[in-house]
Amino acid sequence: MKHLIHGYREFRATEWPKRRALFEELAARGQSPHTMVIACSDSRVDPTMIFNVGPGELFVVRNVANLVPPFMPDGEFHGTSAALEFGVTVLQVEDLIVLGHAMCGGIRALLDPSLAPPEFVVPWMRIADRARARALACDPVDPQTACEHEAVKVSLENLLTFPWIAERVADHRLRLHGASFDIRTGVLEMLKPDGDFAAA
Numbered sequence: 001m002k003h004l005i006h007g008y009r010e011f012r013a014t015e016w017p018k019r020r021a022l023f024e025e026l027a028a029r030g031q032s033p034h035t036m037v038i039a040c041s042d043s044r045v046d047p048t049m050i051f052n053v054g055p056g057e058l059f060v061v062r063n064v065a066n067l068v069p070p071f072m073p074d075g076e077f078h079g080t081s082a083a084l085e086f087g088v089t090v091l092q093v094e095d096l097i098v099l100g101h102a103m104c105g106g107i108r109a110l111l112d113p114s115l116a117p118p119e120f121v122v123p124w125m126r127i128a129d130r131a132r133a134r135a136l137a138c139d140p141v142d143p144q145t146a147c148e149h150e151a152v153k154v155s156l157e158n159l160l161t162f163p164w165i166a167e168r169v170a171d172h173r174l175r176l177h178g179a180s181f182d183i184r185t186g187v188l189e190m191l192k193p194d195g196d197f198a199a200a
């Protein structure tokens with residue numbers, strides 16, 4: 001914790017004065033981020049750093065393996081769905097990115113459930129069962145990467161089960177994107193219409 005407090009003091013002394021005007025403006029007029037990102041909680045995948053943007057630009061939700069659950073308005077505690085509802089219907093973001101990444105521990109656990117904590121992670125990763133089935137059906141050389149990519153596609157499919165997302169995509173108020181960041185090389189790949197990922 002000492003390290004973090006030290007970091008905060010550095011920020012306060014050197015970064016805050018440079019960003020003060022921006023924060024004051026964002027505080028006065030509220031946030032209006034143009035893009036929402038669904039990223040993994042993994043400490044190596046920070047969307048703000050990857051896209052090199054500042055405060056006020058990205059509305060971010062991070063969870064295990066950057067998964068989007070299907071639309072289930074059942075009154076239960078749906079953190080990711082709540083963030084989606086806020087980002088899409090209130091903030092009215094124009095772009096929504098599902099950002100996967102290489103060497104994802106969640107996806108590793110999906111491929112080998114014995115590696116996963118059983119109480120919440122295993123049931124959560126069931127969202128990506130379809131991704132695992134599809135990835136393994138092709139007998140891939142690299143099952144981990146294939147599964148990471150398929151999981152991004154499953155999340156994009158699930159986004160369209162939310163009626164207020166489907167309707168905004170249909171009338172072009174909202175664009176959906178898939179992406180994958182390779183933490184080994186720093187390369188970002190974007191999902192193309194043909195289903196492959198290619199360097200951005």
Ligand SMILES: [Zn+2]
Pocket residue numbers: 040041042064065066101103104105106107
């Ligand atoms: Zn991950």
